[in-house]
Amino acid sequence: MTKGGPPDADPPPFPFPRVTMAEHETQPEAAPGPRSLTDLFLSFTWLALQGFGGVMAVAQRELVERKRWLTRAAFLEEWAVAQIMPGPNVMNLSLVIGGRSFGWRGALAAMAGMLTLPLLLVLVLAVAYGRFGQHPAVARALRGMGAVAAGLILAAGLRLSGGLKGHPLGGLACGALAVAAFGGVALLHWPMPFVLLGLGSAACLATYARLDP
Amino acid sequence: MAAPETFPLHGALHGWDWLQLFGHFLLLSLLSVGGALTTAPEMHRYLVLQQRWLGEAQFSSSITLAQAAPGPNILFVALLGWNLGMNSGGPLLALAGVVLALTGILLPSTIVTHLASQWGHRNRHLRPVRAFKQGMAPVVIGLMLATGWILARASQAGIPGWPLWLLTAATALLIWRTRLHVLWLLAAGALLGILGVV
Numbered sequence: 001m002t003k004g005g006p007p008d009a010d011p012p013p014f015p016f017p018r019v020t021m022a023e024h025e026t027q028p029e030a031a032p033g034p035r036s037l038t039d040l041f042l043s044f045t046w047l048a049l050q051g052f053g054g055v056m057a058v059a060q061r062e063l064v065e066r067k068r069w070l071t072r073a074a075f076l077e078e079w080a081v082a083q084i085m086p087g088p089n090v091m092n093l094s095l096v097i098g099g100r101s102f103g104w105r106g107a108l109a110a111m112a113g114m115l116t117l118p119l120l121l122v123l124v125l126a127v128a129y130g131r132f133g134q135h136p137a138v139a140r141a142l143r144g145m146g147a148v149a150a151g152l153i154l155a156a157g158l159r160l161s162g163g164l165k166g167h168p169l170g171g172l173a174c175g176a177l178a179v180a181a182f183g184g185v186a187l188l189h190w191p192m193p194f195v196l197l198g199l200g201s202a203a204c205l206a207t208y209a210r211l212d213p
Numbered sequence: 214m215a216a217p218e219t220f221p222l223h224g225a226l227h228g229w230d231w232l233q234l235f236g237h238f239l240l241l242s243l244l245s246v247g248g249a250l251t252t253a254p255e256m257h258r259y260l261v262l263q264q265r266w267l268g269e270a271q272f273s274s275s276i277t278l279a280q281a282a283p284g285p286n287i288l289f290v291a292l293l294g295w296n297l298g299m300n301s302g303g304p305l306l307a308l309a310g311v312v313l314a315l316t317g318i319l320l321p322s323t324i325v326t327h328l329a330s331q332w333g334h335r336n337r338h339l340r341p342v343r344a345f346k347q348g349m350a351p352v353v354i355g356l357m358l359a360t361g362w363i364l365a366r367a368s369q370a371g372i373p374g375w376p377l378w379l380l381t382a383a384t385a386l387l388i389w390r391t392r393l394h395v396l397w398l399l400a401a402g403a404l405l406g407i408l409g410v411v
Contacts, residue, residue: 048283048284048285049283049284050283050395050396051283051284051285052281052282052283052395052396052399055284055285055286056357056360057388057395058395061388061395073347073350076350076353076354077346077347077349077350079350079353080345080346080349080350080352080353081326081329081330081333081346082326083246083349083353083356084246084349085246085322085325085326085329085330086242086243086244086245086246086321086322086325086326087242087245087319087322087323087325087326088245088249088285088286088287088318088319088322089249090249090285090286090287091249091285091287091319091322091323092322092326095323095326095327095330096326096327096330099327099330099331100330100334103331104327107323107327111319111323114284114285115284115285115288115315117284118282118283118284118285118288119284119288119291119311119315121282121283121284122278122279122282122284122288122291122292123291123292123295123311125278125281125282126275126278126292126295126296129274129278133274137407140406140407140409141402141403141404141406141407142277142281142403142406143368143377143406143411144377144380144401144402144403144404144405144406144407144411145281145399145402145403145406146277146280146281146364146367146368146402147365147368147369147377147378147380147381147384147402147411148380148381148384148398148399148401148402149280149364149368149399149402150361150362150364150365150367150368150381150384151361151365151380151381151382151383151384151385151387151388151398152361152384152385152388152395152398153357153358153360153361153364154357154358154361154362154365154381154384154385154389155384155385155386155387155388155389156357156361156388157354157355157357157358157361158358158385158389159388159389160353160354160357161354163350164350164351164354167347167350167351168347169348169351173351174350174351175351177351177352177355178351178352178354178355178358179355180355181351181352181353181354181355181356181359182355182356182358182359182362184359185355185356185359185360185363186358186359186362186363191251192246192251192356192359193246193251195352195356196246196349196352196356199352199355200348200349200352203348203349203351203352204344204345204348204349205344205348206348207343207344207347207348208340208341208344208348211340211343211344211347212340213340
């Protein structure tokens with residue numbers, strides 16, 4: 001990892017299955033994951049509350065850089081699972097991470113954390129919007145926040161590209177795949193599931209060929 | 214005003230309708246690959262155009278509000294349920310609508326994803342599993358950038374302008390390169406919007 005500070009001085013033992021995929025992801029500076037169901041619930045509540053304009057942008061920062069539950073590469077892998085499976089991807093990410101540590105109870109705790117407080121807030125906001133929504137200042141503020149929210153997601157993508165270091169396909173092929181996925185969805189407006197299946201399966205096959213059995 | 218009673222009411226939902234809605238969302242849940250907002254076009258077709266249960270403005274404000282509020286974007290579905298309930302009677306039905314809509318859109322996908330990810334984790338040393346997870350990574354990054362791009366364009370709705378692009382680009386650079394907290398930038402975005410700069 002390029003960024004990681006000093007490895008945690010005294011990592012506690014792992015009381016639960018750690019997220020370790022292949023050799024190159026098992027970096028030592030990933031701290032152990034969530035301690036308890038309450039920890040999961042509160043962590044994901046906090047994560048969701050920072051997620052203006054979507055949680056995707058802050059998930060990487062919070063889970064990889066602050067909590068260090070996952071390395072950047074492991075985060076990318078879990079994110080891939082969250083993307084390819086049906087369901088909102090940040091909800092999927094929370095349930096995958098929760099499920100890793102505490103089975104289905106962990107998955108539910110993480111998802112509940114993600115939803116409960118934000119749901120109450122958004123309902124309050126909906127009621128308030130019913131009253132003040134027509135005010136032009138509100139519309140303009142939302143517009144500005146929308147532009148910032150878009151920038152947040154772009155930044156998360158840029159940051160995660162650091163996780164491709166040591167990828168079996170090499171930097172050039174990875175870059176080409178990312179650009180192709182971006183171009184297909186953003187510029188050519190291909191449906192996202194097709195891009196995932198098409199480019200994704202090509203990328204997986206190529207990776208398969210390069211991996212040690 | 215966006216208060217429900219000022220919309221030409223698009224038929225209230227009755228018992229059977231709610232069941233139909235629930236069934237439709239259960240089905241959509243299994244098809245919602247690629248994120249919360251990928252189902253929005255289909256929901257629009259079903260709720261606004263076909264069934265006429267929701268007005269255009271109610272639909273689009275549900276999405277905008279869910280994006281402006283903290284939390285996962287899937288909460289726009291909760292707001293759709295809220296509006297459906299408000300159209301059909303009032304706050305109590307609206308709360309029921311929230312629960313129904315969210316449960317419908319989340320339950321099937323949650324079960325499928327949980328089972329699949331547990332299986333994948335138990336078999337994480339298999340070569341195909343590793344190839345899948347690592348192979349998807351570059352594509353996932355490209356899709357994230359695409360989502361940012363699409364949201365940037367959506368925030369331009371109506372009045373496109375370079376100051377908004379500049380704001381998006383500046384945000385991306387600052388978050389990428391510094392440790393500035395997200396909330397400062399959102400506040401700045403709101404302020405710039407109110408002042409009419411962007």
